[in-house]
Every structure is written in structure tokens, then in C-alpha cells.
Amino acid sequence: MRKFGFNKEETTLDPFTDLLFNGLLGFAFMFAIAFMLIKPTPEEAKIDPDAEFIITVSWPDEHPDDIDTYVEDPQGNIVWYHIREAGLMHLDRDDRGNFKDTIMMDGEKINNPLNQETITLRGIVKGEYVVNVYHYLANTVDEIPVKVKVEKVNPTVQVIFYDTLFVNGKGTELTAARFILDKDGKVLSVYKKPKKLTVLTRQRK
Structure with missing residues (x-):
């Protein structure tokens, strides 16, 4: 008789899915860093023309x-x-x-x-x-x-x-x-x- 329980083979994540998840996580992290770098600070947002x-x-x-x-x-x-x-x-x-x-x-x-x-x-x-x-x-x-x-x-x-x-x-x-x-x-x-x-x-x- 087959016992109820978790099958190790059934619970193992697909390597491709795991790789895709990590890739998306890395992309989201890089996007957040890039956004912080391009967002102007209050000092950078000031106007500095050749006039007072x-x-x-x-x-x-x-x-x-x-x-x-x-x-x-x-x-x-x-x-x-x-x-x-x-x-x-x-x-x-x-x-x-x-x-x-x-x-x-x-x-x-x-x-x-x-x-x-x-x-x-x-x-x-x-x-x-x-x-x-x-x-x-x-x-x-x-x-x-x-x-x-x-x-x-x-x-x-x-x-x-x-x-x-x-x-x-x-x-x-x-x-x-x-x-x-x-x-x-x-x-x-x-x-x-x-x-x-x-x-x-x-x-x-």
C-alpha cells in the first residue's frame, strides 16, 4: 500500500523556473539602483543659468x-x-x-x-x-x-x-x-x- 506523504521528486523545483525567478529578482534590483542614480537630488534640480x-x-x-x-x-x-x-x-x-x-x-x-x-x-x-x-x-x-x-x-x-x-x-x-x-x-x-x-x-x- 502506498503511504501518504510528500514525494521528494514532486517537490523539487524545476531548475529553469528557479533560474528565471533569480533572473527577475536581479533585474528588479538593478532597476531600483538605476532609478535611484538617475533621480535628481534637490541640489541637481536647481537652475544654474548665466544670470542671477x-x-x-x-x-x-x-x-x-x-x-x-x-x-x-x-x-x-x-x-x-x-x-x-x-x-x-x-x-x-x-x-x-x-x-x-x-x-x-x-x-x-x-x-x-x-x-x-x-x-x-x-x-x-x-x-x-x-x-x-x-x-x-x-x-x-x-x-x-x-x-x-x-x-x-x-x-x-x-x-x-x-x-x-x-x-x-x-x-x-x-x-x-x-x-x-x-x-x-x-x-x-x-x-x-x-x-x-x-x-x-x-x-x-
Whole structure:
């Protein structure tokens, strides 16, 4: 009579199954290690561009009017379309409305509708900065909304100022923002107090 019990041959694992199980286990382990290696740490996720602050001025796309940006640093340097580099400031893009916004490529006209100027601060100078917008050329009689944004981009992006101003004719100059930095680039205050920068640039010619 056959006795009830476990048969040794029946309970032995198939070598192929055992090998497959170990292979899958090893693959899962390597995947976990790889994921930990590629996952960015908080330090690696920080932005590190060639700028400390970025000032962006924009107005409606395809609008024909020319809006200019003026920025003064604590040492009295002023960057504008005529002087695109001053101190540690740089005018990266001078937009002239829809002037020269069309280029020819392979016999086809391509239009760039964006109206935007960008100024970067590529270093820190302790003190007050002044950001102005100036309505240089008016082709319309309409009031124009001008958006001004100041971002601190190092070590991480932080918007320190954002507002919409309205210019209503050639020669209109408005102070968008004034902000004060300490020696480490920390923003101590942001406020509005009118200051004409175009007058200062004319005096220096």
C-alpha cells in the first residue's frame, strides 16, 4: 500500500523556473539602483543659468508700437537699446514692435509675432535697481498694456515682481519697479517710485 506523504521528486523545483525567478529578482534590483542614480537630488534640480535675475517686458503680439526697457543698477549704469551692456546688465533682445519681424526662408515669409524685450543681470551688485518702460514709437492711438516681470533665477526661479502697466502715447515713461538687493542677491524690498531714466541717458550723450 502506498503511504501518504510528500514525494521528494514532486517537490523539487524545476531548475529553469528557479533560474528565471533569480533572473527577475536581479533585474528588479538593478532597476531600483538605476532609478535611484538617475533621480535628481534637490541640489541637481536647481537652475544654474548665466544670470542671477531676468527682467522681461512684453506687449501684445503683432502690435506695431515700439516699447523700450531701461534698467539702472546701483552704480548708476543704465542699459537700454543704445547701450546694450552696462555693468553686469545685458539687453538680450531689443524688440521694435513689428519692425523687421518678417524674415524670408526658402522663399517663404515667416512672421515672428512676439513683442518682448529681455534684460539679464549676470552678477550681483548690492543696492537699488530701477526698471522703466518707455513708449518710443507710437503707430496707434490705443492704450497699450505692457507686462513687466522680474525673476530671481539663481539658485531657483522666484518671481519677485509682476505687473501690467499701460502706456498711451509716444514719450510715455513709467517706472515699473524698484528693488533692493543685498550683497548675496537677497531681495530686501520691491516698490514703486517714479524715476525718469531717459533724462539721465540724454545727459550722458
